[in-house]
Amino acid sequence: MPIIEFKNVSHNDILHNITGSFRESRITTFVGPSGAGKSTCLKMINGLLSPDAGEVLYRGKDIFDYDISGLRKTVSMAFQSSPMIHGTVYDNLNLPCEVHGEVLGEARAAELLDMVELDASFLTRPVREISGGERSRISLARTFVHRPEVLLLDEITSSLDYVLVRDIERLVMRLQSEQDVTVIWITHDLEQARRVSHDMWFLRKGELIEYGPAEFIDRTENPEIRSFVKGEH
């Protein structure tokens, strides 16, 4: 049974009748040209947006039939620009707890940093002093605070240089396997998608053109995907 399913999902003029699913414990990437509706899909899985028509199912149940606040702890999201609040790295790691009136223990905070290969001395560092690569790692660590089952990543490497991009890819792949999470990852970089994906969704102009095991991207007969792969979009 898929962990997440889209059934005839439409949203404004952005998504048109999307039907597809995501396998559990896999990395699925959203690929496709800009304006395809990839971020809209991702926000729907976290419940930040609702479909105008159709439904998004989590383990067979409409996500809005769950307590949405609780579901968002299970389906965690990292944003493109790794937004941070003013304060220290600890303040930012503690944010998912703080908003529920809880406090993140220092040992757990250090453990989260260790997961993303940063040492505990970062906890007291002001976020304004950290680099872009460290920021991405901290953003990633923050998504693990509530031990999620699903990780939604919105172009988290788009502002990083090639070496850091490969570091983050390796990190996500390791964490996915170690923590046994389902990762749904938007990328504009087809090479990155090839490197990290078990499965892919190819979207164009709000339509899901094809989805399935990642190999389809290079074997498909679909002219739109072939044209995108050749770099003609």
Place this chain on the structure above:
Amino acid sequence: MSFLQLGLSLIFVAIPLGLTLFLKLGLEKDIIIATVRSVIQLLIIGYILTFVFESDSVIFIILMILLMIAAASQNVVKKGTGIPGITAIIIFTLFVVEAVSMGILLGFSIIPAEPEQIIPISGMVIGNCMVLSLLFLNKFKDELVAGEEVIELILSFGGAPEAAISRSLKSSIRTSMIPTVEAMKTMGLVQLPGMMSGLIIGGADPLEAVMYQLLILFLILTTAALSSVMVGYMSYPKLFNQRLQYIGLRPSEK
């Protein structure tokens, strides 16, 4: 002051008018309109106040206050477009701030229940409430645009709308109150406040004038806090829906 003396004070209008003509600043039309409007508006209000004071009628006092609230809310609502229900929020805030202020002033007999006291002080309360609401909305709308990612980030962790918007809201309340608090700190050192100066020019004892001015300062501090907090805490829930999603400002107002 005679009308001749008032007429002579137009020299102070002629100076900036001459400057704008000489330097081609293009402000002459605005200066003339502003001067004519201020003369007409203040003369009308002067005659109305004379009538209300002489009539000594509660109905006229209430009508005057309603008029002030209507004018102030119309001004603020323009700044708040994009926030659903802002008109009702502003009118309600102005009513509450005026009612609380007058309730305390009259309830504790701090001022006598006379139109000469109630109307000018209500004008200051409502005027200040208007300015604070404007300052708050201006900052709040900027914060909403700049802080949209953090708002969505906190919602994505399962945080409630209040937690998501708390930083933008508190920063806007703080920023809108800063001018009032800072002005209080330098009061009497940098400039003599308007009401106190007016009383002294009118021949009142300076200490009596100071006491009135202090009353107004404390009152303004309350109206500042109440206005920003009320407008803020009544506005933010309109920016979210039942599904804990951020709707934000209406698109044309971003």
